[in-house]
Amino acid sequence: MSLADEQAVNEVLEQLTNLLQENEIIQNYQQIKQRVDQNKNxxxxxxxxxAAQKEAVQFAHYGKPEAEQAAIRRADDLKKQxxxxxxxxxxRDALYEANDLLQHLTTMIQKEVNDAMEEEH
Known part of the structure; x- marks a missing residue:
């Protein structure tokens, strides 16, 4: 690939990145992710x-099966919460939507690249 081709690809990639950052689905995902990351609860x-998972491992190591099971139940309850x-x-819903969008975009790009390569040969 020539330097000019590489620069053209980089420009298109930058445009695509900017378009994605402006996309409503991506912005929604980023906003929700930020709220989740900042949620103290x-x-x-x-x-x-x-902590409960670590306790379960420690209890298992020291041969305390009842305490291990209690810690596992506590960890499971917290995971459900x-x-x-x-x-x-x-x-998760926003992540699924963003992932779906990116997968669709990737598939389209891959098809275009493959078609272009076939035309060259």
Missing amino acids: LQALEDAME IDTHPQVVAY
């Missing part, structure tokens, strides 16, 4: 779940 639930939290549900 979710962070506390995640920290508590990780996280998984059903409205912001997490909205985040």
Whole structure:
């Protein structure tokens, strides 16, 4: 690939990146992600779940099966709380939509590149 071709590709890539950043689906995803990342309650639930998981491992290591099972149940309960939290549900939905958009775009680009390559040969 020549330097001019590489520059052209970089320009198109920059335009595509800018268009994606302006896309409503991507902006919605980014806003929801930011709210999830800043949610102190979710962070506390995640920290508590990780602590319970670590306790379960430690209890297993020291041969305390009842304490291990209690820690596993606590971690599972915390995971359910996280998984059903409205912001997490909205985040997953937005992530799915953004992923779907990017997958569609990637498929279109791949098809165009393949078609262009076939025309050259």
